[in-house]
Amino acid sequence: MGDTSVIEQLGIDPKILDSKKEQTTKKVEYVRSYVEKWLWVWVTNPNTKSITFIDAMANAGIYKDGDLCTAAEVAKLFGRFAKEHPGITFRLYINEIDQARLEACVKICGSFIPDECANVAIVYANMDVNAFLHEAATTNKVPYGPGNAVLLFVDPYDMGTVHYGPLREFISTRYCELLFNYFSSDLNRNGDEERVQRIVKCFDGLDIPTNADAGDAIADALRVGSMKYVFSYPFRIMSNRELYQIIFVSPHPAGLAKLKDALWDVFHGAAYHRNSRPAQAVQASLFDTGLLDSVTAASYATDAQEMLLETFSGKSEVSYGAIATYLLERTMMRDGQFIDNVLRPLVKDGRIRKDGKVGKTNFKRDTFTFPGIDSSTL
16 A cells, blocks of 8 residues: 555545556556666666656556556656666656646656756656657657667557557667557457457557457567567456456567566566455465575476477577577576576486587586487487
8 A cells, every 4th residue: 555645745636546456556566676677777888878768658647545656656766766877867758648647647756756866857748649659659759779778668448549550650660668558358358349349440450360369469560670579478357367468578688588587576487467365465475485486487497498499409509598588488487597497407318418618507608409309319
């Protein structure tokens, strides 16, 4: 539970604020965790000139219970990092179509920026999300290119709001990373033809099925321009029905590595988040999370090994980077788990060969040889 007193202090009308459910709390926590790791990467890069977070559908900045929305959590991070890195410009772009919510969000976000941080700018717009994305893709209001980090967050209320044309236009023309909330449940509600047609209209001519395979098709459709690496994380309600997926798209595998770190920090390697009753949530907190992470990583290892053996069958001098990128996209495992749980056991069992270009304990700088799929020995 957050601080509700700030709602009155800033003169925000409680009637415009949303209530939230457990998945919303975990979604905000997940995005915040990733943004913090993303910031650390960029502030430690000596070539970084500016860092921009764009919330294309920002809501009011705060929920009825006083917990913060994503844009406000990012504003808190910006306020902290900007003080420590005065030579970098931090830009928070907020778009919200509801004027009252936009004004509330700007107030909330501004309250977290220290007066001495002249290197933080909050820029806002009151636009339809699709018009906003098109304008952002075709103007130079945000600096892009070398030394300018950009993360776009698009979190609609439902699937029939964001058109894929403007979204793809933005990410194909702007070097950035994307977090996009795909409401898979909206396509799986039988009998609502009007809803389905509204959603299909948002596809903007893309060949995306209106069934359970839509998530993969949408993720593939977001591989445009320099955007090569994709990972989706599902959120489910108590009945175990999937509600939505947060799709992450990045031009660099390092983004995937940091995303996985955020997933493990927040969800401890669970393949999806499922809403739980309060008693279940308390029970889970009693476990040692380090032990839980180790057990979960081991549970993914066998499938990861078999996937590698099949995918790289017959190939030699496969770099650790190629292996790590493959596993980051296709498994829940994080980079720090690949050597001990996947590669070392395969080498020990003779199922692959470590080529020996570096020392025996150095896996990351070596290459690996995989047998043919039908071979029993190298």
